[in-house]
Amino acid sequence: MTQKQIEFYLDFSSPYAYIASGIIDEFAEKHDAAVIWRPFVLGAVFKDEGNKPLLEYPKKGAYAKCDIPRCAQFYKVPYHHPTLFPVSTISGLRAHYGIELEHGADAAKIFAKALYAAYFIHNRNISDKDIVLQIGAEVGYDSKWLDQQLQSAPAKDRLRAITDDAMNRGVFGAPYFFINGEPFWGVDRLPMMAHYLKKGTWSDA
Amino acid sequence: MTQKQIEFYLDFSSPYAYIASGIIDEFAEKHDAAVIWRPFVLGAVFKDEGNKPLLEYPKKGAYAKCDIPRCAQFYKVPYHHPTLFPVSTISGLRAHYGIELEHGADAAKIFAKALYAAYFIHNRNISDKDIVLQIGAEVGYDSKWLDQQLQSAPAKDRLRAITDDAMNRGVFGAPYFFINGEPFWGVDRLPMMAHYLKKGTWSDA
Numbered sequence: 328m329t330q331k332q333i334e335f336y337l338d339f340s341s342p343y344a345y346i347a348s349g350i351i352d353e354f355a356e357k358h359d360a361a362v363i364w365r366p367f368v369l370g371a372v373f374k375d376e377g378n379k380p381l382l383e384y385p386k387k388g389a390y391a392k393c394d395i396p397r398c399a400q401f402y403k404v405p406y407h408h409p410t411l412f413p414v415s416t417i418s419g420l421r422a423h424y425g426i427e428l429e430h431g432a433d434a435a436k437i438f439a440k441a442l443y444a445a446y447f448i449h450n451r452n453i454s455d456k457d458i459v460l461q462i463g464a465e466v467g468y469d470s471k472w473l474d475q476q477l478q479s480a481p482a483k484d485r486l487r488a489i490t491d492d493a494m495n496r497g498v499f500g501a502p503y504f505f506i507n508g509e510p511f512w513g514v515d516r517l518p519m520m521a522h523y524l525k526k527g528t529w530s531d532a
Numbered sequence: 533m534t535q536k537q538i539e540f541y542l543d544f545s546s547p548y549a550y551i552a553s554g555i556i557d558e559f560a561e562k563h564d565a566a567v568i569w570r571p572f573v574l575g576a577v578f579k580d581e582g583n584k585p586l587l588e589y590p591k592k593g594a595y596a597k598c599d600i601p602r603c604a605q606f607y608k609v610p611y612h613h614p615t616l617f618p619v620s621t622i623s624g625l626r627a628h629y630g631i632e633l634e635h636g637a638d639a640a641k642i643f644a645k646a647l648y649a650a651y652f653i654h655n656r657n658i659s660d661k662d663i664v665l666q667i668g669a670e671v672g673y674d675s676k677w678l679d680q681q682l683q684s685a686p687a688k689d690r691l692r693a694i695t696d697d698a699m700n701r702g703v704f705g706a707p708y709f710f711i712n713g714e715p716f717w718g719v720d721r722l723p724m725m726a727h728y729l730k731k732g733t734w735s736d737a
Binding site: 375376377378384385386387389390393394396397398400401494497498499500510512513515516518519522529530 | 580581582583589590591592594595598599601602603605606699702703704705715717718720721723724727734735
């Protein structure tokens with residue numbers, strides 16, 4: 328039997344995707360599924376959709392400021408709201424794919440988690456390429472090598488391809504998940520995802 | 533001990549608020565809470581926020597079309613997507629408050645549920661005042677009386693006051709709930725609402 332797959336679309340500046348990142352592996356294991364992490368450029372997707380970042384909506388933004396920390400508490404994920412928010416994550420995203428291309432998805436996931444912790448726990452400015460390289464060094468990558476990797480055409484191309492693919496598949500926010508093509512938006516959809524992983528359908532819900 | 537209260541903000545054209553309407557009473561009973569229904573003009577709130585109706589976003593709209601029926605199945609609420617969607621609900625909203633002013637909140641809730649069933653199960657056009665009056669008649673109100681009520685200044689004023697109040701309290705979508713002032717947006721927040729009703733805090737989550 329093929330293992331079920333959860334595709335997990337995230338951006339390193341999305342608090343809700345960060346919260347999801349803290350629980351999705353355990354969730355997947357519980358449901359006998361694998362998780363494929365797909366970092367992408369959320370800003371490009373917003374632009375394409377005619378949507379705006381959360382905090383640019385006055386009421387929805389105020390709600391998010393109250394909701395994000397309590398969600399983190401609810402899901403038992405450590406959270407500190409970053410001083411600079413939101414930030415550009417291009418360097419981190421390219422570094423992620425630079426690592427993935429050379430060392431594989433598991434290695435890239437370790438780096439992605441380190442990047443998330445740096446931003447959403449330790450308040451480090453991950454829009455700064457030097458900080459990204461430092462974080463890379465902390466998980467074992469030579470900074471000069473990583474700097475070359477994140478500027479390489481294959482890393483850039485891979486990020487662009489994943490982002491284009493996200494748009495073509497209808498992704499409009501983060502976290503966004505696919506299970507066998509079925510789309511789920513938001514960390515609060517885990518109960519429905521659990522149902523779908525178990526039953527594979529809605530009609531007998 | 534005072535019973536806990538869930539304030540439930542809804543519009544009669546919101547599918548997610550309709551789904552919430554089908555489960556919120558049982559949910560509240562289970563958690564020893566009362567529900568106060570507060571129908572309001574969602575369109576006015578969207579306009580104020582610089583937001584657009586769901587289906588005007590190409591990707592989010594496509595997602596909603598897929599998500600609404602499966603949510604209804606997941607929550608075991610009957611659902612048929614209306615041919616005309618979204619529609620103006622002003623007549624229904626005013627009729628709701630016309631009934632509430634004369635017969636109280638419980639009577640108005642019965643009417644609200646009938647209106648929801650008419651729209652989201654039986655595909656009736658609730659933007660048509662005559663249909664609203666018919667639905668009123670089906671739950672026991674004289675059509676001439678209800679017609680006068682829904683055009684009366686007190687009903688209009690009450691709807692305006694509830695809508696203004698919603699905006700002032702930060703409501704930007706539907707369903708929207710308050711429990712002791714704590715805001716919750718979306719039917720998928722019921723697990724967090726359950727936690728909050730039980731614990732009254734997030735810090736020990």
